[in-house]
Amino acid sequence: LKLVDLRDSALCDGYSQLFEIEEDPADKNFFSEIISSVSDVKFTPDGRYMVARDYLTVKIWDMNMNSKPVHVVPIHDHLQERLCDLYENDCIFDKFECATGHSNSSFVSGSYSEGFVVYDWRTQE
Numbered sequence: 001l002k003l004v005d006l007r008d009s010a011l012c013d014g015y016s017q018l019f020e021i022e023e024d025p026a027d028k029n030f031f032s033e034i035i036s037s038v039s040d041v042k043f044t045p046d047g048r049y050m051v052a053r054d055y056l057t058v059k060i061w062d063m064n065m066n067s068k069p070v071h072v073v074p075i076h077d078h079l080q081e082r083l084c085d086l087y088e089n090d091c092i093f094d095k096f097e098c099a100t101g102h103s104n105s106s107f108v109s110g111s112y113s114e115g116f117v118v119y120d121w122r123t124q125e
Contacts, residue, residue: 001038001052001061019050019066021059031083031092039095044104051107053098056080058109060121071121075109 002015023032035055042051049070050061056076059069075096079086086092098109105122119125 001041001050017063017066019052019061019069021068031087034087034092035083040097042098042100042107044100045102046104048104049100051098051100053096053109055092055094055096058098058107058117058119060107073117073119073121075111075117 001019003017003019004012004014005016006012008016023036038052038054040053043049044051048063050063052059052061052069053075056074056079058073058075060071060073062070083092094112096110098107100107101120103120106118106120108116108118110116
């Protein structure tokens with residue numbers, strides 16, 4: 001994720017912060033780029049954390065520490081073994097949104113079958 005400060009420039013050709021997990025080349029496969037594509041980002045009400053949703057996980061980033069997320073919450077971990085099937089029927093391209101709670105430590109995110117996940121990363125429940 002590249003964070004741009006539009007007060008510096010209206011062009012998004014640069015960034016002020018980069019939030020990225022270095023992926024081990026040995027773990028890369030055909031689906032890596034697709035499932036790591038971020039579909040939604042929200043900031044907590046206090047602005048300290050950024051909640052980023054990709055296909056399989058929700059990553060919680062501390063705005064003061066961009067080297068790695070403070071929490072990675074698996075949402076669709078059970079689908080990891082079915083990525084080929086999901087690719088064949090285009091489900092792997094589905095996008096899910098997220099929203100943050102007022103407590104600055106919780107989020108909600110959508111899933112399949114009209115389901116959703118509510119999670120507090122401080123209590124890990």
